[in-house]
Amino acid sequence: MNHYDRKASEVRQLLDGGTPPSAPPELYEEAVRRGGRMLRRRRALRRLLWLMLLVAAIAFVVWASVEQPWVEPPSETTPPLTRW
Template structure:
């Protein structure tokens, strides 16, 4: 018997076994409480990341406007004198 046949037999036994046992009633409330807490944390983290991204973009714009990296810096050496 290969692994596929064993898995198929296990599934057949589960399906033939009848109705699954019912879950305890307090399990639903616990799942809802944990799920809502996870959603709140996820939303707070998402907002924090967007805020960090916005702060980084503003910092970059301020740096670029002050530093002006697109402007060529003045030459620090004099060009060679070729015509005398």
């Protein structure tokens, strides 16, 4: 019997058996505590990323309104006068 067959037979025995073994009661409380902390961290990270995106968009709008990159810069030399 190879490793895969042995594992498959162990899984079949667990599934065919009666009630599953119960988890310790403190395990539920620990999972709820960790899950809540994980959700709070994700929410804070998501809010931070949205805030950074908003700040970047505002900075771009301010820069574009001050610099006006779509306007052609004025010419620094004058065209030559030929008909005098």
